[in-house]
Amino acid sequence: MPCDLLAIGAHPDDVELMCGGSVAKAARAGRVVGLLDLTRGELGSRGDPETRRAESLEAARILGAAFREALDLGDGGLRTGREEELLLAAKIREHHPRIVLAPFREARHPDHARAGRLVSDASFLAGLAKLGVPGPPHRPDRVVYYMERYLFLPSFVVDVSEVWETKMAAIRAFGSQFHREGSSEPRTHLSRPEFLGEIDARGRFFGSQVGVRYGEAFFSEIAPKVDDLFAAFRGLEPSFNPVEDAIPE
Ligand SMILES: [Zn+2]
Numbered sequence: 001m002p003c004d005l006l007a008i009g010a011h012p013d014d015v016e017l018m019c020g021g022s023v024a025k026a027a028r029a030g031r032v033v034g035l036l037d038l039t040r041g042e043l044g045s046r047g048d049p050e051t052r053r054a055e056s057l058e059a060a061r062i063l064g065a066a067f068r069e070a071l072d073l074g075d076g077g078l079r080t081g082r083e084e085e086l087l088l089a090a091k092i093r094e095h096h097p098r099i100v101l102a103p104f105r106e107a108r109h110p111d112h113a114r115a116g117r118l119v120s121d122a123s124f125l126a127g128l129a130k131l132g133v134p135g136p137p138h139r140p141d142r143v144v145y146y147m148e149r150y151l152f153l154p155s156f157v158v159d160v161s162e163v164w165e166t167k168m169a170a171i172r173a174f175g176s177q178f179h180r181e182g183s184s185e186p187r188t189h190l191s192r193p194e195f196l197g198e199i200d201a202r203g204r205f206f207g208s209q210v211g212v213r214y215g216e217a218f219f220s221e222i223a224p225k226v227d228d229l230f231a232a233f234r235g236l237e238p239s240f241n242p243v244e245d246a247i248p249e
Contacts, residue, residue, distance in 0.1 A: 003066060004031040006097035006140075010078055010115040011041045012070065013190075017199065018062060019101050019146040020167035021160025021216050027064030027164060029210045033059050034095050035068040038086035038088075038115050043076035046185040047176025059173040062166060078111040080118045086133050089120035093135030104145040104152060104219055119143060133242050145219040153216035156224050157206050163211040164203060169198065211235025 005026045015023060015035055027033045039054065040049040047055075053070065071087065073079050073191035092100070102113035120143050125131055127139030136245035147154070160167065163247040171177065176185070179193045189195070206215035212235060226232045234241075 001032065001066065002096035003034040004097065005033045005099050006092070006095050007033065007065075007099065007101040008036045008038065008115065008119050010038050010109070010111040011044070011057070011075060012037045012052045013171070013177055013187065014103065014112070014148075015062070015101070016059050016174070018103070018148060018171045019216055019218075020059075020170050021100070021163050021203070021214065022146075022158045022218075023065065024063045024163040024166040024170070025158065025160055027066075028166075033063070033065045033168065034086075034097070035063075035065045036095075037068070037070040038073045038089060038118070039075040039078060039111065040070055040072055044177065046183075046191060051176045053219075055174045055176060059170040062170040064166075068082060076111065076117070078114045080114050084118060085122050086131070087124060088118060089126040089131060089134040090135060091134065092123055092126035092140065093138045094212065096138050098141045100143045101218075102138045102143055102145055102149070103148055105154070106150055108149040109120055116145055137195070142220060142222065147217045147219070152219050154206070154209075155218050155220040157210045157215040159207070159210065159212040160216050161207060161212070164214040168196070168199070171196070179205045187204060211238065246247060 007015045007019055007023050023033055041052045042049045044052065044225050054067060064155050073084055078132040100119060100123055103116045105113055105116035107116065123140050129137045177190050178195065179191050203214040206217045207213050209215060
């Protein structure tokens with residue numbers, strides 16, 4: 001089944017953490033959304049790949065995704081050679097997405113940085129008729145990058161206020177990765193009790209940038225077309241221009 005949106009992560013839970021709201025919002029609007037994890041997360045300090053796979057399927061269900069697939073390109077050393085480019089190009093052809101979401105290419109985690117480059121390259125290559133991989137040529141309209149730890153000036157922010165609880169529920173589905181009282185698993189960046197609060201703070205911050213409660217930030221080398229200039233900036237100056245959807249007190 002061709003999908004409208006294909007959200008690609010290096011590891012299971014990347015998509016939920018960094019663009020889960022945008023994924024849930026697209027699904028809620030009736031778009032066909034697919035998820036693709038490039039690795040199984042086998043190097044994660046907590047849990048194991050089987051647990052994370054089960055958790056990831058539950059998270060996909062919560063987000064409203066039509067499918068979730070996982071490749072095995074090597075957690076902690078994500079491979080980006082010709083073989084991986086062609087494998088991913090074949091996946092792009094198979095799922096026929098219009099928009100692809102990928103990690104930004106400047107990232108703290110090397111797998112995220114490599115994944116961003118790989119997805120970008122494979123999405124272009126998938127449109128070359130003589131590439132020699134299965135399926136008819138297809139190139140997504142755009143690869144758009146979501147924000148990991150490193151900040152960038154966003155090209156646009158998606159208002160995810162209405163689906164924020166859905167995003168957080170999908171994140172919590174990864175029970176092996178996050179804080180649990182009494183757990184004897186090793187402590188990680190994600191498992192600190194403060195971590196979910198930090199996700200909330202980031203969502204609130206980018207929401208505040210565009211005059212809504214919660215937002216997710218994206219980068220695109222090409223600016224998105226805006227159809228309604230007024231809608232694009234509505235809510236930024238609610239004290240001067242009251243609007244129904246201004247941020248509630
Ligand atoms: Zn990751």
